[in-house]
Amino acid sequence: MRAPWQTLRGYAERLFRRACPAQDPGELIRELLGDLRPEPRQRLVFVEAGCGPATLVLAEVARRTGARVYACDLDPRKFDELRERAGDPLDEVTFLAGDSLHGLAQIAARHERVDFALFDSVPSATHTLREFLLLEPRFGPGSRVLIDDAALPGARLLLGPRRKGRLVVPYLLASPFWSVSAHPRTGGSMVSAVLDAIGARSDASYEDPGWVDLWRAARERKLRPVPV
Secondary structure, three states: OOOHHHHHHHHHHHHHHHHOOOEOHHHHHHHHOOOOOOOOOOOOEEEEEOOOHHHHHHHHHHHHHOOEEEEEEOOOHHHHHHHHHHOOOOOOEEEEEOOHHHHHHHHHHHOOOOOEEEEOOOOOHHHHHHHHHHHHHHOOOOOEEEEEOOOOOOOOOOOOOOOOOOOHHHHHHOOOOEEEEEEOOEOOOEEEEEEOOOOOOOOOOOOOOOOHHHHHHHHHHHHOOOOO
């Protein structure tokens, strides 16, 4: 049996969905990459962990900007499905089959800079953080990232879960060099970030405001003296 608060939350989420219908992730990607222009000396590089409809949008932007697109996915059948859906060989896209961590490591070894990365592979917070950390040394000023299934700390009434961003979003927020934005009505809830400048990585003193009091209270309980 559901608790009263669960019923109320479910009702509120249904109202939110009706009042704020989901936006197309493709539109957000076009917006994030709208000001990119072809680079005369270095080709733009777009990376996607977990391919899907967004791959076609990235290929579209690549035709305008001359970018090179990499799409990593465990299921190689998706590659042929996307080509068939597009009615195009998608020559702008290099498909990498297998674990995204292996594919991203290959990309990082091949390119000095990554201009855009979409993290949308397996629904795992730790896996998504590892994906980000593999590419982090390749991000430079102006690089953008987009994380699916993600939200800012304390967000409520989301259209979907936020598993993939539970670790990487606080990591981004802990850095003064990333400008982080929430897109709760895009897809199932997404978060984007733009790297403003190169500097130290995340601040180890940062605490997710939704969890800081929880762990401190738990530690205090453990440290209480045991009655003799």
